[in-house]
Amino acid sequence: MLKKELDYNFHDAIVVSCEMEKEDRLSLVVMLYEVFYLNKGYLKITFSGIFNSGKVNEFIYQLDKDAVEPNWNGTRIDNLNYHTKKISKDLDQNLVLNLDGYQPINIHCKKLRIEKQTTSNSI
Numbered sequence: 001m002l003k004k005e006l007d008y009n010f011h012d013a014i015v016v017s018c019e020m021e022k023e024d025r026l027s028l029v030v031m032l033y034e035v036f037y038l039n040k041g042y043l044k045i046t047f048s049g050i051f052n053s054g055k056v057n058e059f060i061y062q063l064d065k066d067a068v069e070p071n072w073n074g075t076r077i078d079n080l081n082y083h084t085k086k087i088s089k090d091l092d093q094n095l096v097l098n099l100d101g102y103q104p105i106n107i108h109c110k111k112l113r114i115e116k117q118t119t120s121n122s123i
Contacts, residue, residue: 007114008043009036010080015073015099016042018060024050026060026107029117030077042117045080047095049110059105066101076100 012033019027026047034040050056068074076099083094083106091110098104 004082006081008032010077011036013043013077015063015075015077017071017073018063020057020060021046023057024048024053024109026050026056044113044115044117046113046115047093047107047109047111048113049091051108051110052106056105056107059102063099063102075102 010030010032012035013030014033016029016031018029021027028045030043030045032041032043047056063073063075066075078098078100080095080097082088083096086094088094093107093109093112095107095109095112096104097107
């Protein structure tokens with residue numbers, strides 16, 4: 001199954017929190033940008049079965065270290081999309097996460113799950 005687009009536009013969304021739940025599972029809670037989503041909804045994005053977990057762990061460590069506050073990361077998302085030059089299929093997802101102030105990172109994982117959250121503290 002080819003996947004070319006995500007269900008949400010993450011441009012200008014804000015990373016509220018990030019956590020490596022396991023060595024190969026990353027969860028981000030983000031607040032959507034109000035221009036695209038009037039209610040500024042929160043989403044939990046979970047990348048499971050990360051193949052390049054060493055690189056992702058280093059990236060998340062730096063992101064966590066640069067957080068604005070302990071319970072509010074505050075980093076703006078430029079975009080989160082499927083990789084345009086690599087095909088994504090079941091159990092083989094290739095995504096690019098581009099955050100303001102950081103080099104884009106490729107996240108190669110088995111699964112991507114995006115869930116609506118009622119608050120920012122839903123990790």
